[in-house]
Amino acid sequence: MKLKKTICAALALGLVLSSANAFAVRDMGDTGKIVYKVTFDDDSAEYELMDGASLAEGEDGMAVDLDSSKSQYVKLGDSITADMTGDYTISVDFLPRDEASYPRVFDIGSGTDNTMFFTHNGGGLPKFRFKGNDLFAAGMKFNIGEWNNLTITRTGTDAVMYINGETAATSNTFANDLSLLGETNANYLGKSQYAADAYFNGMIDNFVIYNYGLSEAEVKSVLGNEADAEIRYFDGENETVFIPSDGNVRVEAETKNFTPGELSYYYIALAYDENGRLSSAAPLSDGRQTLAPGETAADSADISASGRADVYAVFEDGSVQKVSSAVKTDAAFPQSAPEDTMETTIGVHDPSIFKDPQSGTYYVYSTGMIDIFKSDDLINWTRTVNTLPEVPECVKEIYRHDDISEYSNIWAPDMFYNENDAETPYYLTCSYSDAFGQNNSSMILFKSDSPEGPWENGEIIFTSVTGDEELGKVNAIDSNIAVDRETGKPYMVYGSFWEGLHMKALNDDFTVDDMSSVGERVFSRYRGVGGPEGGYIVYNEDTGYYYMFSSYDSLNDTYNIRVARSKSITGPYVDQNGESVDRYDDPEEEAGNLYGYKLTGSYQFDDQTTYYGPGHNSVLNDNGEWFLVHHTRETVGGYATLHVRRMYWNEDGWPIVMPERYAGEELQTLSKELICGTWDYISIGDNTNAMLRSKKLILNSDMTLTYGDVSGTWDFDGEYTLTLNMGDEKITAAVSAAYDRDREAPTLMFTGTNEDNVQKWGKKGVDTVIYK
Secondary structure (H helix, E strand, C coil): EEEECCCCCCCCCEEEEEEEEEECCCCCCCCCCEEEEECCCCCCCCEECCCCCCCEEECCCEEEEEEEHCCCEEECCCCCCCCCCCEEEEEEEECCCCCCCCCCCEEEEHHHHHHEECCCCCCCCCEEEECCEEEEEECCCCCCCCCCCEEEECCEEEEEEEECHHHHHHCCCCCCCCHHHHHCCCCECCCEEEEEEEECEEEEEEEEECCCCCHHHHHHHHHHHHHEEEEEEEEECEEEECCCCCCEEEEEEEEEEEECCCCCEEEEEEECCCCEEEEEEEECCCCCHHHHCCCCCEEEEEECCCCCCEEEEEECCCCCCEEEEEECCCCCCCCCCCCCCCCCCCCCCCCEEEECCCCCEEEEEECCCEEEECCCCCCCCEEEEECCCCHHHHHHHCCCCCCCCCCEEEEEEEEEECCCCCCCCEEEEEEEEECCCCCEEEEEEEEEECCCCCCCCCEEEEEHHHHCCCCCCCCCCCEEEECCCCCCCCCEEEEEEEEEEEECCCCCCCCCCCCCCCCHHHHHHHHEECEEEEEEEEEECCEEEEEEEEEECCCCCCCCCEEEEEEECCCCCCCCCCCCCCCCCCCCCCCCCCCCCEEECCCCCCCCCCEEEEEEEEEEEECCCCEEEEEEEEECCECCCCCCCCCCECCCCCCCCCCCCCCCCCCCCHHHHHHHHHEEEECCCCCCCCEEEEEEECCCCCCCCEECCCCEEEEECCCCEEEECCCCCCEEEEEEEEECCCCCCCEEEEEEEEEECCCEEEECCCCCCCEE
């Protein structure tokens, strides 16, 4: 037996137990289970061996052996997917003996126009097709003459192809359920719906369909025949990540057996006092637990510890392995975070943050209905009633019709507090467009004596006009007002796609002198392709720079926030490489480098929630504490949700943001023991808008680190600054307590940059150590 353990210092912990090297099939119960499987063993669904196909010893029990020269294949039952709706996973093990063209490992359907199939050589590439949607694994191949595993997962519209446990291809266009195939009578292993395609030559085993989308970690667990256990520590009803001073600790474990055989074990918790002396011991169950494949068990115990608590697993063969450890710390960890709902943070799009200087209340103004959201702490938000007036007559006159909807095509509100206006200091700007994707648009200024309205009927600040030689260069939406720190003069940055973001000086009454000029271009991309939009300017007194934030690419999924800075509010603005970002006619790429410092992009930690398109941000400087405010989607094109994150500044004066949403945490002194272990690590990059998925970064107690094939060292200053030396890369990061909304548990996180100012994120994850 080999054993893998997971350690997360004093955080949510896990254990991985491994047995023999064979592919496993697992059942997750009613909410996540196998709904169809052909294993060629006693637990298999019905099948029929055709044209002399036979069974032989495979890697895990019996498998079917197919000779393509004899046109051998397996016929499966009819309509096997007819009732399968929602997410799914398809997994199959196979050993190919040649690289014939388009041989089918499986083909489910009722003809060439209604099929779902996989071939390990579809034009030289592994290919999965479902009703015209394709996944190609470019650059990856299966091993000829060896056992391989293919796994296809679909969650929402996201599909992933795994080759032997490694991500090989992704897509966000798989919206169809398996039931779409309907009643099928041509369901095969080793044979195609297309007569011209080759038969499969080799062995096939464990064709399995699950009724949910496995995560990457679960895919690897199935392939590794692992059992996962999660260890957590509680202080009363509140989950903690340390041993509290009163010593009352509840230890709970949940174990899932992913192995093909029985797993026999028990846990024991050892408690220590502040001097490191053993003070008590308690088993986490009444006796040894034995789990059948696919079973789950829960164990718990109450112990008294004032210094440290360790949990060990004891196995049937007498081996003992440390599972996890919790240490005492004075650090404060957030214990909860509010749920996202339609009445709180869901449906917030293009959020503009504002702190009322009179009441201290925080407000966010959102696109669409121009709803207003308010909070006392930046954590708990409530939606208020929209008080924006009907579309002003001046807008109706421009568009020459009276039927423009009261709230349709209203974009990107922004709040500015004008301290020089004693009666109506709250200035709300927003934009009206003739239609989405058109640049007949006007930016309107509303005024009020309250941040919640009611609002005086608005007046036009500026208008863009489709087809006009000058005014057609821009789209007059996404306005933001900022003030020159030296002169007090207000300026407005605005724009979306077309020729980019432009800036116009405002008069004291917030009008512009010249309505026929679009102003100076300050942030653009080559020919306006991929944005930018959503410009927002802040000034940092500590660095002496004005920072302009903007968003690139599609608001539905590939949005990513870019930043440039200048010593002058009017520019020129440059990125971290000193490149000007106001270019339009010149190509924006040199040596493959996109202009603009990348602050955020789409990401996913450890196969948990996907976060698409963080973008259209605003920024709050709350008495020296900085926050980035933006929207993000959990599915492509889904509801936008409000995210508020802590923002800091690196040594070179560029902003860095925490990977988790703000839950009340502050930078504080942490112990090195909390930093040790495994982190889920993401490099934000600077030349990509793709979904970024984390990989494991292991920080060992001897101050060495491992990141895939890269080895290195790490250092910690004893407060909150972490230094990573990863090959040729040196990364400096700030570590903070956080609340992990995906796992619903406290955690640690870090944000920082390398020496080229490419941002890096980390969230405390699961450690793996091999025991033999």
